[in-house]
Amino acid sequence: MDTEQARARLQELLSELEGSVATLEHEGPVDDTDELSHYDQHPADAASTISEADRESALIDAARGQQEQVLAALARLDEGSYGRCVDCGAELGAERLEARPEAARCISCQTAAEGAR
Template identity: 35%
Template sequence: MTVHTPKDWAEFRDRLLARKQELLAEIHAVEEGMEAGSGLGDVMDTKDAARKQENLDVRRAEVQRDETELADVVAALQRIADGSYGECIDCGREIDIRRLQARPESMRCIACKEKVEAAAHH
């Protein structure tokens, strides 16, 4: 099934725009929470300090994950705008509609994604 129709693109664009707003809100909320609770000076013992630092590290990792996904979402929106949405950025073949339905920000077909992941693990 092809996704090269304006109707399909509009549906994916709407989903991507909604996800973009969710991610921006999540990033903002976590960053505000980190700013509010970042002071380690008021901690009375090393266990509290370690726990607080661990929480900050987890929040930073959450923001980093969300920022990576946000970049993928923005790139997918750009591909919709330039007419290349639904095409693998590596081989140019059409990305399976089921993959796009599951992850509308997908930029690679399954075969190319697996190649990239295999190379990253070596």
């Protein structure tokens, strides 16, 4: 595996994630206060505003979670353990790393970890 290529992909992913978190936070519910005064505030609007805020905060959480995984993957690159499952030590394989360069686990360990959550 080409670790320099993996590092470049991870760093690119990290800056993309930083960009999306910044965008989401900038467009977050705080900015809606000005706009709200232009709308009739009946309950349906209030409900959709809340779910929009929830959706954005879920997206921010997801992006932050992925950022942590990318940072952990960069740390594994430095340690030389990148590309192996953190649970069972199996090779992750080029295809999995292609799809998810920040992947920490093989598919079966990942499924088990998500099931245990």
